[in-house]
Amino acid sequence: MDTLETRELRYFVTVAEELHFSRAADRLGIAQPPLSRAIQQLERRLGVTLLDRNRRGVSLTAAGQVLLDEARVLLDGAAAAARRTQRAAAGSGRLTLVTKAGAGHELLQTLLDAHAGPIDVVLCRMGEQARMLRDGRADVALMQRPFDALAGFDTEDLLTEQQVAILPAAHPLAARRTLSMADIRDVPGLPLARWPGPDGSYEPGPGPEVHEQSQLAQLIALGHTMAVLCASSRSWLWSAHAAVPLTDAWDVTTVLAWPAHSRNPAVADLVRTASTTFTA
Amino acid sequence: MDTLETRELRYFVTVAEELHFSRAADRLGIAQPPLSRAIQQLERRLGVTLLDRNRRGVSLTAAGQVLLDEARVLLDGAAAAARRTQRAAAGSGRLTLVTKAGAGHELLQTLLDAHAGPIDVVLCRMGEQARMLRDGRADVALMQRPFDALAGFDTEDLLTEQQVAILPAAHPLAARRTLSMADIRDVPGLPLARWPGPDGSYEPGPGPEVHEQSQLAQLIALGHTMAVLCASSRSWLWSAHAAVPLTDAWDVTTVLAWPAHSRNPAVADLVRTASTTFTA
DNA sequence: CGCTGTCATACCGTGGCGGTATCACCGGAG
DNA sequence: CTCCGGTGATACCGCCACGGTATGACAGCG
Structure with missing residues (x-):
């Protein structure tokens, strides 16, 4: 029937x-x-x-x-x-991990060092990880809560960190020790950059639309925008950038995500490695 | 291809x-x-x-x-x-909610009172909620973290509570003000009851196998077993039962769960109602 | 009142699915 | 070694179902 x-x-x-x-x-x-x-x-x-x-x-x-x-x-x-x-037939036992270009670089390095098996790393644009997991082009992804849509995935928390404001080094606010969200909202001439949402579209707003870390880096260096990112983003800052801790922004947790029904043994293995590496 | x-x-x-x-x-x-x-x-x-x-x-x-x-x-x-x-064609706009018989009774009552639309409530055996959500017989479920397998579902936290040990009232341990997990593990003659796992099978162990709250209640009243449950289970205790708070057990969070990709407007409505009712 | 555009119906040919008969192959019993 | 039982693959055939063409029914519109 x-x-x-x-x-x-x-x-x-x-x-x-x-x-x-x-x-x-x-x-x-x-x-x-x-x-x-x-x-x-x-x-x-x-x-x-x-x-x-x-x-x-x-x-x-x-x-x-x-x-x-x-x-x-x-x-x-x-x-x-x-x-x-x-993919299973082609690269037998290989694992494809997808992550945003530039995000969580040290964390990824640590993970790759700790894991025994071969891993193909794919760098994608913001918010593309979910699609690549869903359509079978990747086995696992590094994603960030609460930014990325994690519905339909299993996840393992890896690292929780504060957020920082990334500003042009020359801007007056860059001299501050800390900032609050209120401080950086509506700064004249320095609107917040806008990321694509889960559906790939942008919320309306004054800031420039970005989908790559390099775009963002350049726009900030030029003094056209600023952004709120997790603390580990400091690793790719230029000398023209300044990072100031935010006191009242949400914490960001980087997670390992994989399709909820996955029983891929290589995925299970990586998750086990990750959980022992990062909770210890 | x-x-x-x-x-x-x-x-x-x-x-x-x-x-x-x-x-x-x-x-x-x-x-x-x-x-x-x-x-x-x-x-x-x-x-x-x-x-x-x-x-x-x-x-x-x-x-x-x-x-x-x-x-x-x-x-x-x-x-x-x-x-x-x-189901969408038959009961137009109706919503089917599934929950374990006996679990979270007051919470469910509150939820039903707060929600405007018609809801069919289905009571099922332990761990059956996931199956009923997955196979399309239900739209939303009340489930408990970390007990139930929530992979593949979206969830909204409703209520977090401590766990209590449910004992025969006549047992010496029932007189204690509090207990620790160490106190109740390996009590001679009073093994912990065993629930079915996510796959419906039971872990090996000395305690009786149960899948319904009424079974459990009777077995405890008879002095054959004990159980660890969330604090709200007190609502269905018999006089032959005693509930003693556990100091070091995991907290249990009752969540509203629905299929990750659901765009059923009635579900969205209920979730909105639930989140405003229980976070306020 | 035609004309246009919509979806439904009628009819037909072909490809694919399933059935039967048979083959090729291997292991085990004698 | 030979025969037998049992496996999956192959060969061939018939039929249904899918898709195509032609046409119908019906509404909107000038």
């Missing part, structure tokens, strides 16, 4: 996105009638109306919206499963 | 479980030759050898083991998606 076929899910997602059978069929590379039939068959099998075909267009029912969300997750999962299987 | 069909995954999982094509075909209700062909086709499509067909049986390659894990998750996910869609 159930058994959703991935072909049907692919078809349904496309129709739900286009809200138009002909365009969806076009995107799928098939004709419209078989698509209509496939959706009808899916609805009949589930015993649920997924789409309202009114005059003036197609719209999702509540159940259709639920299935759309579920189907997207399933299709992504299927693609990820294929990739993970292929 | 990818696009794993669920039919193929179903076939592969069965073969991987049986490690025997004919038996697997039998379980699937098809003949052996089409099954062999389907697996070959899957291997060709992925470009990966999933099974070693040696004389003396079939065995999984490393890549095959990876795909087996992934495929199980995907198939479970597909079944869950179907159920969630059907």
Whole structure:
């Protein structure tokens, strides 16, 4: 009675996105009638109306919206499963770790030194780690709580640290011993840089949009922006930068993250190594 | 090049479980030759050898083991998606919350009072919540950290409490004001009750195996066992029971949990209600 | 009242799935 | 060594289901 076929899910997602059978069929590379039939068959099998075909267009029912969300997750999962299987066949026993370029450099070094097996390290842009874990291109990631979206992952805490404000060295605030969040909010001519959110888009605001550490470093050195980062970011500062501790910012915990259902023995091994290395 | 069909995954999982094509075909209700062909086709499509067909049986390659894990998750996910869609169509806007029978009774009452919409409450046996969330029979669950396996779920902390030892009132230890874990480990004639683990099996040990609060209550009243539970369990104690605070046991946090990718608006609503109710 | 654009229906051909029969291969019993 | 039982692979065939084309039903619109 159930058994959703991935072909049907692919078809349904496309129709739900286009809200138009002909365009969806076009995107799928098939004709419209078989698509209509496939959706009808899916609805009949589930015993649920997924789409309202009114005059003036197609719209999702509540159940259709639920299935759309579920189907997207399933299709992504299927693609990820294929990739993970292929990676497992190719690099037997190798592990791919993904981290933001420049973040937690010493920590990563320590981790790699402590771990016995071979690890491929992939550096990615901010917030890309989750996607790479989810789509099967990586096995584990270094991520930061509370910044990164950790939903759907298992995690092991590695290191908790305070945050610091990174400023142009020439700016008056750079001389302070400590700062509070209130001090750095709305500094004239020195807006906070903006990172992409979980969906890759930016919140509106006055600061420049950045997605790489090097971008940020340059913009700060030029005196165009400032940023709030964890204390270990000091390792990549330039002489034109200054780091001032923040007294009232949230602590940042760097965590090792992996897909919740992963039973990859190499991942388990790395996690064990990490937990003994960093809790001791 | 990818696009794993669920039919193929179903076939592969069965073969991987049986490690025997004919038996697997039998379980699937098809003949052996089409099954062999389907697996070959899957291997060709992925470009990966999933099974070693040696004389003396079939065995999984490393890549095959990876795909087996992934495929199980995907198939479970597909079944869950179907159920969630059907539930969404049937009880429009209703929410199903699952909790252990007897656990966190007052907390649940408070939550239900605070929430506006209709909620179906399902009581289940210990550790069943995760399964019901995963397979789509429930939308949200009350679970306890660190007892329950929360991997793959999003959670919102509701209440943290100390643990207490629940003893037969007649036992000498019941007179104590407080106890430590050392005091109650290896008490002659009063072993700790054992719960099922995440996989439903029991660790070996001297105490009786229990999976329901009522079972436990009776066994304690009879003087056959004792248990360590969170402080709010006091609400269901009998007169034949005594609760003694434990000084050095882990705190227990009751959390609201839901599938990580859920975008069910009713769930989001309940979570918002819960977080304002319990953090204020 | 046609014209256009939508999704549904009718019908048809083909490819893929599943079935049966058989092969190739190996281990074990004699 | 030979035969037998049992394995998975191969060969071949029939049928269903998927996809294509043609057309229908129906609403909006000039």
